[in-house]
Amino acid sequence: MVIDENMAITHANYVVIDIKLSGLVEEKNSILSIGAIMMSGGRIELGETFYRLLTPDDESPVANPTVPGVAQASLLLEQNRAPVLSEFLSISGNDILLGHLVSTDLAFLKNEVKRLIGTEVKNPVIDTYQIYHWIMRHEASGAFYTPRDVKLNEVASQLGVAVSSNHNSMNDAFITAQVFQRLMPMLIRAGVKTVGDLLRIGDPSGGLR
């Protein structure tokens, strides 16, 4: 899976994702829902979305307090996890995956895909959290800067994106997409123009420390 690092960030395709988990322990917990929306450059494709709820693969209760908005949708739960994951992989293709504080979600996704389907998720991944803070540091131009806003909603509000109280993964993916949409012109202004640059500053592994 090779991505052209010289491609303009305004020309790349992105799959903006948000994943809800039943808990944070990989051995015990699993993915509860996947929401995704496509972006062509800075353009959010409103009809190109993906949203599936999954039955938990573990013993944890559905109404896990860390997963708001899941319980009421329990009727729609998908019993079979593998087809949902395959479908997600096929719509993602080779596009760049993009999420907010995405590293844990990504670890679960990679793990489950490997376990249930037997393939590797090799898509490049970027994290809007990393980009946001890179931009903030950049705009503070060397002045002392401490990251304050962390959560998606905080970052979104900071950038003028309307947030909703309904945090299902579809809504959050959409908000993440809008956050990225607003970050994009800032990136360009800051000189980040190619996918290669974007992947470097948006690398999720630089995550929360």
Add this chain to the structure above:
Amino acid sequence: MIIEDVVAFLKYVPPFQFLDEPALYHLAVGMSMEFFPKGTTILRQGGPASRYLYVIKKGGVKVFRRSAGGEDTIIEFRGQGDLFGYLSLFGGDKSRAYVVTVEDATCYTIKRETVRHLLDSNNAVREFFLKSFLNIYIDKTFQEMHGRSLFFSGCGDRLLFSTAVGEVVNKVVLTAPQKMTIREAAVLMCDNKISSLILADDEDKPVGIITDRDMRGKVVAKGRDVNDPVSSIMSYPLMRIDARDYCFEAVLKMIKYNVHHLIVVSDGALAGIVTNHDLMLLQGTSPLLVAKDIESQQDIEGLAALSKQIYNVIGILLKQGARASNITRIVSEISDRLVRKILEIAERRFARPPLQYCWVVFGSEGRKEQAFKTDQDNAIIFADPITTYESDEAKKYFSVFAAFVRDSLVQCGYPFCPDAHMASNPRWCRSLSEWKKFFSDWVAAPATELGEAGVNSLIFLDFRAVGGEFSLADQLRDLLTVILRGRSEFIGHIAGLVARNKPPIGFLKSVMIEKSGEHKDKLNLKVKGLAPLVGIVRLFSLEAAIRETSTLERLDALKARNDDVAEYGEEIAHAFEFIMLLRLQHHMEQLSRGQELDNLISPDSLTNLQKKTIKEAFNLISRLQESISERYKPLKRVLTCRED
């Protein structure tokens, strides 16, 4: 959730509000969403055409054009729920204006094919866009066009779009402390002969304003104690505008905040005040200037030189995107003045006329629908002579007089009428009684009196006074109204003529199908497009005894009196405007290529939207003709019986 929100938004946005829920869902899933920070140039004038129709979800944009000289003319500000990009989406290969965000903006974008599909499948949507195409953009410039002073010579261009507020600002502005009593303020205003006073706080910062209106409305009318502090009657907040802003923006601000005064600030300091009166003066300058230019001419040569510039005026108006009817109205205004000036020169030359007379024009001039100079169509109505001697003298005088006017008009670029429909022709120079008899005879026997020339004679019904004693023409119009009442044969005869000129619908079918290729057939915009519409509206006006002569004014007057017009009035007006505009553009193009002007347009030169609009116009004409035929069927039978 995402799509539902989009649908909920679109439900309040025209023209999407005309779509049903499933159609809206279908539309929404094909849409994208884009974000543009403040200051982003989304479309660039002369740059590539828009690929999308943009619907502003949040924020605002400024639409403006930049002249060759680099001067920007703001066309419009658009905000939430407004659209942009549709003109270049269909109207050609490049963008016609700049669209720049004035604040952060989020837009929904709709692909061209989707919009095209909507146009094809939904009448309401199509109508909306056609109207927009004809109006929204094209309309803008008219208001100030009308008041524009660049008609002749280059006397300044004091117009809303290019005049900075600083240039019209009223610099005589007084500031007084807000603690002052009402009486003291009034005295101050009287002493300085000013109609408004700015009030400042202790730190000398402007906080409000009082005007004559406040004195009248809040003090005198309310019986307020004049020893109250003036701050109790002041208007605030004080709206500000920068001296460098265009007057147009001042007008917008006044309308938006419903105020009549704006404080003008220059580099942060108070520079004066601008009132709605100042801005109205600005708009009204030009007719005076135009008049002055014509008035100041002393001879025909001077007028002839001046009249050449009418073409330039049309060119400028067209380029600026004025509406066809507005162009022709302005041109008619100018032509009328020109004619009056010629009459004045003629009267000076041949001594005063022995009898009062009225110079009337008919045909397109009579309907104020002339743009590029067409053949002269004019006549003289002179007051009834008492004696034969008087009558002979009058005929002698007016024949020389009319010949001079005719030749002067030719010099000014208005060619002879090949059918000699001119006042210099004794047939078109008669006393009021003779004219009355002429009309009475014609109305009594419509088919015989003028024979085959009947169709052409109808343009005579569009007569309008331009110079001399207008009441003579009024009396003739009065008579016409009276004799037409109950004369259904005459109206029926005209109805027959009107219904006869069928639009070439079949011809257009091939136009719609064939994308390119050679068309030997060309469309005669005047004969097949304008004439039928003019004829239909004229017929309706005669029926309803309406005195107006211009097609659009007639339509307006007919709204309440004619069922067809009540239903299709707007469509008729749009079709008419559209075809007129096409014709004007066609003429302008021919003129620039040095060709003879004709009314023949090649379908290949039309965009799809234009073809579509013409087709709609033809369908409309057919529909109206059918309605007319239906209505006059019984009358025709009566007519036939009589002839038998």
